[in-house]
Amino acid sequence: MAADGLRTDKIWMDGGLVPYDQANVHILTHSLHYGLAVFEGMRCYKGADGRSAIFRGREHIRRLFDSAHIVEMPLPFSQEEILKASSFTRYHHNSLPPNAKLSGPYVNSILAGYEARRHGYDEALLLDVTGFVAEGSGENFFIVRDGVIRTPPLTSSLPGITRASVIKILDDLKIPVVEQLFPRDAVYIADEAFMTGTAAEVTPVRELDDRQIGEGKPGPITRKVMEVFQAALHGRDSRYSSWLYYV
Numbered sequence: 262m263a264a265d266g267l268r269t270d271k272i273w274m275d276g277g278l279v280p281y282d283q284a285n286v287h288i289l290t291h292s293l294h295y296g297l298a299v300f301e302g303m304r305c306y307k308g309a310d311g312r313s314a315i316f317r318g319r320e321h322i323r324r325l326f327d328s329a330h331i332v333e334m335p336l337p338f339s340q341e342e343i344l345k346a347s348s349f350t351r352y353h354h355n356s357l358p359p360n361a362k363l364s365g366p367y368v369n370s371i372l373a374g375y376e377a378r379r380h381g382y383d384e385a386l387l388l389d390v391t392g393f394v395a396e397g398s399g400e401n402f403f404i405v406r407d408g409v410i411r412t413p414p415l416t417s418s419l420p421g422i423t424r425a426s427v428i429k430i431l432d433d434l435k436i437p438v439v440e441q442l443f444p445r446d447a448v449y450i451a452d453e454a455f456m457t458g459t460a461a462e463v464t465p466v467r468e469l470d471d472r473q474i475g476e477g478k479p480g481p482i483t484r485k486v487m488e489v490f491q492a493a494l495h496g497r498d499s500r501y502s503s504w505l506y507y508v
């Protein structure tokens with residue numbers, strides 16, 4: 262059931278727009294019982310010129326189709342049809358494919374989030390089955406130390422569209438970024454840490470397991486990435502204009 266924040270007048274369903282209250286599925290729906298569903302969360306921003314654009318809309322729809330392909334789910338629409346409709350301990354990769362954005366595995370994220378909040382934190386950082394940092398419950402993760410940025414490879418985390426955007430931004434800023442496994446103590450001694458995701462955008466992390474990270478406030482690289490990313494989102498940086506899908 263949609264949270265109140267998700268309430269809209271209409272929902273695009275099975276090829277057409279229907280009133281919010283009529284967008285229902287049958288009680289015996291397979292996805293409901295077995296958790297086999299694929300989905301995307303996307304955000305739409307108003308640009309400097311007043312037009313609205315979905316941030317990296319095409320990439321989100323592509324990942325939706327990749328997710329469906331991985332679990333052998335036929336989709337009755339083309340990527341273009343969907344784009345044009347209205348806006349709308351991590352498991353081991355041998356158990357569930359981390360590169361697909363599936364519904365069922367989110368139970369893992371939800372439980373980790375509950376535990377983190379019970380201990381007074383805002384978000385969970387999940388480790389992979391070998392104890393290396395994987396990702397947040399709904400975000401990818403980056404650390405900075407001595408000017409070098411590290412983010413875990415995609416062995417136990419979702420190929421985040423924000424992650425890919427941030428890697429490109431860092432590349433353009435000539436700040437070295439490496440995809441590498443690292444343990445949780447590398448986070449304790451990092452100068453800066455931040456999470457990335459469609460909902461989180463670029464969010465600084467100031468503390469993990471009661472250890473303050475760096476100075477406990479957004480560091481210079483995090484702030485720079487946040488600034489460029491915001492400019493990209495709102496169409497203020499022409500280098501990234503192809504990331505905006507105008508609606």
Ligand code: PMP
Nearest residue numbers: 399400401419421422423458459
């Ligand atoms: N990891 C997980 C588990 C997620 O659910 C999300 C949110 N989609 C992300 C990372 C970040 O991905 P994106 O930047 O594409 O939103």
